[in-house]
Amino acid sequence: MIEAIIVFSIFALLLGLVLGFSAKKFKVKGNPLVEQINSILPQTQCGQCTYAGCKPYAEAIAKGEAKINQCPPGGQEGVDALAELLNVDTLPLNEEDGETKPKHVVEIDEELCIGCTLCIQACPVDAILGASKVMTTVIASECTGCDLCIPVCPVDCIYLIDLKPSMDEYVPNMEKVTNV
Amino acid sequence: MSKHDFRGGVLIENPYPLNQLSVVEVPPPKKAIYLLKQREGASAKPKVKVGQKVKVGQVIAVSNNDYCVPMHSSISGVVSAIDDQPIAHSSGLKVPSISIESDGKDDWISLKGCGEEVDKCTPDEIIEKIRNAGIVGMGGAGFPAHVKIKGAQGAKTIIINATECDPATLCDDALMRKYPEEIIKGIEVLMYACQSQKAIIAVEEDKVDAIIKLNQTIKNKNICVEAVPIKYSTGAEKLLIKLLLDKVIPTGSFASSSGVLCQNIATVKAIYDAVVIGKPLVSRIVTVNGSALKNPSNYEVRIGSSFSDIVKKSKPSANPHEIRVGGMMMGVDVPDKNYSICKITSSIIVDEIKIKQKESACIRCSKCNEVCPINLLPQQLFWFCKSDNTKKASSYDLQDCIECGCCSYVCPSHIPLVEYFQYGKALVKKELREQELAAKSRERYEFKEFRLDRIKQERDKMMAEKKAALKAKMAKEKDNKAKIAEALKRVNDKKK
Amino acid sequence: MITGKPILNTSNLMLQVIYGLILGVALQFYFFGWGVIYQITLALITGIAAEIIFLKIRKKSIDAIKDNSAALTAILLAISIPSIAPWWIVVLGTSFAIIFGKQLYGGLGSNPLNPAMLGYAFLLISFPLEMTRWTSSFLSFGEGLNVIFSSINIDALSSATRLEEAKFALMEGEVSNPIQIDRTVWINLGFLFGGVYLFYKKVITWRIPLSFLAGIIVMSLLLMLIDSDHAMGPVFHLFHGATMLGAFFILTDPVSSSTTPRGRLIFGFLIGILVIIIRTYGSYPDGVAFAVLLLNIAVPLIDYYSKPKVFGR
Numbered sequence: 011m012i013e014a015i016i017v018f019s020i021f022a023l024l025l026g027l028v029l030g031f032s033a034k035k036f037k038v039k040g041n042p043l044v045e046q047i048n049s050i051l052p053q054t055q056c057g058q059c060t061y062a063g064c065k066p067y068a069e070a071i072a073k074g075e076a077k078i079n080q081c082p083p084g085g086q087e088g089v090d091a092l093a094e095l096l097n098v099d100t101l102p103l104n105e106e107d108g109e110t111k112p113k114h115v116v117e118i119d120e121e122l123c124i125g126c127t128l129c130i131q132a133c134p135v136d137a138i139l140g141a142s143k144v145m146t147t148v149i150a151s152e153c154t155g156c157d158l159c160i161p162v163c164p165v166d167c168i169y170l171i172d173l174k175p176s177m178d179e180y181v182p183n184m185e186k187v188t189n190v
Numbered sequence: 191m192s193k194h195d196f197r198g199g200v201l202i203e204n205p206y207p208l209n210q211l212s213v214v215e216v217p218p219p220k221k222a223i224y225l226l227k228q229r230e231g232a233s234a235k236p237k238v239k240v241g242q243k244v245k246v247g248q249v250i251a252v253s254n255n256d257y258c259v260p261m262h263s264s265i266s267g268v269v270s271a272i273d274d275q276p277i278a279h280s281s282g283l284k285v286p287s288i289s290i291e292s293d294g295k296d297d298w299i300s301l302k303g304c305g306e307e308v309d310k311c312t313p314d315e316i317i318e319k320i321r322n323a324g325i326v327g328m329g330g331a332g333f334p335a336h337v338k339i340k341g342a343q344g345a346k347t348i349i350i351n352a353t354e355c356d357p358a359t360l361c362d363d364a365l366m367r368k369y370p371e372e373i374i375k376g377i378e379v380l381m382y383a384c385q386s387q388k389a390i391i392a393v394e395e396d397k398v399d400a401i402i403k404l405n406q407t408i409k410n411k412n413i414c415v416e417a418v419p420i421k422y423s424t425g426a427e428k429l430l431i432k433l434l435l436d437k438v439i440p441t442g443s444f445a446s447s448s449g450v451l452c453q454n455i456a457t458v459k460a461i462y463d464a465v466v467i468g469k470p471l472v473s474r475i476v477t478v479n480g481s482a483l484k485n486p487s488n489y490e491v492r493i494g495s496s497f498s499d500i501v502k503k504s505k506p507s508a509n510p511h512e513i514r515v516g517g518m519m520m521g522v523d524v525p526d527k528n529y530s531i532c533k534i535t536s537s538i539i540v541d542e543i544k545i546k547q548k549e550s551a552c553i554r555c556s557k558c559n560e561v562c563p564i565n566l567l568p569q570q571l572f573w574f575c576k577s578d579n580t581k582k583a584s585s586y587d588l589q590d591c592i593e594c595g596c597c598s599y600v601c602p603s604h605i606p607l608v609e610y611f612q613y614g615k616a617l618v619k620k621e622l623r624e625q626e627l628a629a630k631s632r633e634r635y636e637f638k639e640f641r642l643d644r645i646k647q648e649r650d651k652m653m654a655e656k657k658a659a660l661k662a663k664m665a666k667e668k669d670n671k672a673k674i675a676e677a678l679k680r681v682n683d684k685k686k
Numbered sequence: 687m688i689t690g691k692p693i694l695n696t697s698n699l700m701l702q703v704i705y706g707l708i709l710g711v712a713l714q715f716y717f718f719g720w721g722v723i724y725q726i727t728l729a730l731i732t733g734i735a736a737e738i739i740f741l742k743i744r745k746k747s748i749d750a751i752k753d754n755s756a757a758l759t760a761i762l763l764a765i766s767i768p769s770i771a772p773w774w775i776v777v778l779g780t781s782f783a784i785i786f787g788k789q790l791y792g793g794l795g796s797n798p799l800n801p802a803m804l805g806y807a808f809l810l811i812s813f814p815l816e817m818t819r820w821t822s823s824f825l826s827f828g829e830g831l832n833v834i835f836s837s838i839n840i841d842a843l844s845s846a847t848r849l850e851e852a853k854f855a856l857m858e859g860e861v862s863n864p865i866q867i868d869r870t871v872w873i874n875l876g877f878l879f880g881g882v883y884l885f886y887k888k889v890i891t892w893r894i895p896l897s898f899l900a901g902i903i904v905m906s907l908l909l910m911l912i913d914s915d916h917a918m919g920p921v922f923h924l925f926h927g928a929t930m931l932g933a934f935f936i937l938t939d940p941v942s943s944s945t946t947p948r949g950r951l952i953f954g955f956l957i958g959i960l961v962i963i964i965r966t967y968g969s970y971p972d973g974v975a976f977a978v979l980l981l982n983i984a985v986p987l988i989d990y991y992s993k994p995k996v997f998g999r
Contacts, residue, residue, distance in 0.1 A: 048632070049628075051628075052624075052628055053627075053628035053629070053631040053632040053635065054631070055631060055635045063635055063639075064632065064635070065632075065635070065636070133638075134635050134638060135631045135634035135635050135638065136634055136637070136638050136641075137634070152630070152631070152634060154627075154631045175281070175283060176283070177227065177230060177277070177279055177281055177283055177285065178230045178231065179619075179620065179623065180279075180280070180281035180283070180616060181613065181616040181617060181620055182280060182281075182609065182612055182613045182616060184576075184609075184610070184613050196997070197997075428997070428998065429997075432997075438997065438998055439998060440998050440999070441996075441998040441999050547695070548749075550695075550696050550697075550750070550753060550794075551696075551750075551753070551793060551794040551795030551796070552795050553696055553699075553755075553794065553795050553940045553941050554795070554940050554941055554943075554945045555699070555940040556891075556940065556945050556946075556947075556950075559945070559946070559947070559994070560891070563997065564996055564997040564998070565994045565995060565996050565997050566996060567945065567946060567993065567994070569945050570945070570989070586993070587996045587999060590996050590997070590998060590999065602694050602695045602696045602698070602699050603695070603696045604695065
């Protein structure tokens with residue numbers, strides 16, 4: 011009787027140690043929901059969702075305060091991806107938040123620019139370079155196309171530039187390929 | 191004959207045999223267009239201006255990027271335009287270009303090479319010469335030759351790829367028959383530049399003339415000719431290495447990391463020209479054939495010549511044509527002949543218009559897997575690519591596809607499998623690009639938040655410090671006032 | 687687009703399979719009479735009609751009928767069922783095979799189960815009596831018509847199959863001679879010959895048929911060792927029932943079988959084992975249809991775990 015108790019106690023102790031050890035050793039780094047949602051959002055930081063940026067919107071979705079269909083740059087695909095992640099029914103993109111525009115960047119007409127720096131303050135990703143009363147320019151490779159700088163410009167010298175299709179980024183049109 | 195083999199592949203007879211085997215030399219064209227971007231990656235920047243006079247061999251465009259070689263004028267004349275011109279690429283896009291009108295003189299720059307005794311130059315000087323001559327892999331991939339050579343220093347074996355790779359292309363065959371001495375000398379240059387001891391020339395076994403010519407020319411016992419079976423897709427670098435050396439180059443690594451350098455035979459000829467004579471890459475041999483031509487041939491043409499001029503020499507029929515550039519298996523279809531010869535243009539196929547076979551349902555017969563040299567499962571990849579399922583496609587190793595086209599060739603349902611895979615690969619690339627961009631903007635957004643926060647904190651701190659200083663000052667002043675008042679009081683008291 | 691020598695196309699592939707069946711069908715005709723021809727004709731008419739109607743309903747081009755897959759399914763089903771079964775059996779079975787086995791999944795290429803075997807299993811479960819009566823003699827032109835189209839009493843004509851006979855004999859404790867050459871053996875040899883033809887024409891590869899036959903041999907040998915009361919030995923199993931028809935014509939249906947090289951070996955071998963188990967211990971005489979359907983369901987799993995090693999990985 012005593013032997014059985016001792017054997018089982020030792021056994022339980024060992025198993026407990028193994029379990030405890032593996033729980034520490036093989037701990038899955040929990041990817042919090044906010045991070046997962048944020049990784050689906052396009053990071054345009056345009057604020058069309060009525061939140062200050064993609065992360066605040068992700069936080070709002072995670073808390074259940076915002077709907078999943080408020081992100082125009084992400085398009086319907088983005089909404090669908092969010093629905094899949096959150097395991098809810100997908101929604102049509104909310105048109106009140108704006109429409110999905112093709113990928114683009116902005117450019118400043120440097121001759122008209124008066125160097126007011128308002129756009130620099132508006133840019134969510136610090137993609138505009140300049141200082142007070144000097145010419146200001148957009149770093150095209152960093153621009154997300156959020157268009158937040160356009161309304162603040164007092165002389166309307168910021169324009170949309172469509173991205174030129176490039177050989178390196180070419181995606182074939184499958185409708186032309188298939189011959190059914 | 192090689193003892194080893196690789197799996198899969200297809201035996202394809204050349205549907206368009208040539209009437210004549212000799213190379214037709216085409217005189218310099220009246221106008222040439224040089225595309226400044228001939229493969230994916232960076233493009234060269236023009237170094238000449240419109241109206242400027244140029245000689246043959248003069249550098250007209252350069253780049254700081256090591257993966258982008260300079261471009262030379264192949265005719266003498268005047269720069270007539272710097273604009274965008276179409277490129278024979280499936281995208282149908284235009285790329286920056288330089289157009290030159292000929293003055294009819296064929297006036298060359300003075301050429302300075304190392305001469306026949308190559309060891310007067312150091313290997314580094316030779317590599318520099320190869321880069322300056324604008325040499326890229328001429329089999330079709332267009333990878334800069336000097337980058338490959340630099341990466342393969344001390345390579346044990348150099349493989350010279352003369353397997354043509356495409357059943358309907360015969361430009362390497364023609365080259366071997368015309369320039370055996372230059373090729374062998376070029377190989378010696380390459381062996382010297384890489385400090386390697388052994389070179390194998392891989393030639394398809396049916397190119398008997400070429401094999402005999404090369405064997406007669408070889409004096410160096412470290413160079414040998416190896417006849418390889420006429421199996422399609424042997425020309426793919428990693429497969430050829432497997433066939434000759436029984437070495438498998440792992441996915442994601444280069445042949446050079448296994449001590450092997452693989453160069454196309456036309457590239458070797460260009461290296462000879464560049465190092466021994468000092469002549470930059472301004473011409474190449476192009477196979478022009480197809481069912482619509484009366485007189486298909488191999489032509490030695492200047493880079494930048496127009497397709498239509500060369501095709502005209504082969505007497506095309508008057509009907510509308512289907513045109514394919516770069517081989518019947520791996521080439522691209524182009525809508526017309528308004529293109530110009532690039533360094534990588536190995537063949538132009540001009541066909542009568544055929545009725546395209548209708549694509550029918552995939553029945554998973556697995557014939558595509560049987561011929562796939564990489565041992566992929568095209569029948570599965572097809573579904574994943576068709577449904578934009580990039581995750582699944584990647585887990586079935588879509589990225590390993592070499593786009594050789596064997597699967598499309600044998601598919602009984604006429605499914606253009608390779609085109610589906612190119613689409614899938616482009617999608618994967620696009621997703622990666624978007625993810626990278628998103629990660630960058632996210633980082634920058636978070637940094638801006640952090641920066642604003644830091645500024646606010648600094649300002650708060652500064653304000654707090656100011657306030658404290660003010661308070662201290664006020665307190666001190668109050669203290670002083672009190673002292674003064676006290677003193678005054680004392681004085682007043684004394685007065686009393 | 688790839689130019690060059692024309693090669694086999696899908697409809698041609700199906701046609702070759704039908705050619706491969708000719709010898710076996712001719713032998714069936716020789717032993718069973720005109721009923722075989724009537725069954726095939728009925729099946730073809732029903733199958734093609736069902737295919738056309740459903741292509742119309744699904745708003746697809748009826749050009750798809752040219753791929754000959756409906757015809758092949760119909761013929762395979764027709765030669766699997768008894769030649770004296772009443773006409774509505776084959777009509778019902780073929781429609782079921784085409785509609786529920788193929789079109790409702792999205793047509794050719796999308797069906798997870800072998801349509802002909804699905805139709806067969808459906809018939810066998812629903813009408814066991816009609817599905818297990820085979821004629822014992824050659825039926826003339828008129829007799830065939832009579833049997834199939836009017837509900838005459840066919841008991842006089844029918845007999846059990848060799849598989850059933852053998853099973854029955856073993857149960858009674860009689861010693862049967864399994865290597866007796868009868869008509870089933872001849873028909874099996876006919877299909878074996880057709881299979882060799884398909885192999886020669888490169889329509890099928892060796893993997894599925896050979897691993898299936900290997901499965902049959904291994905499992906029947908094993909059963910002979912451990913349970914000799916019920917077992918009948920590999921030679922008997924190879925040439926009775928639908929073994930050869932299954933090996934070369936039914937298992938090799940590319941759409942519903944495994945698609946990887948190693949997967950095909952597993953697929954064929956497991957079916958072989960299942961067939962022997964069902965034949966020995968099951969209540970139905972033959973087990974090819976059920977074994978095929980069971981393994982069809984397992985195909986995604988087999989394919990997933992039998993991915994070939996990619997060059998350079």
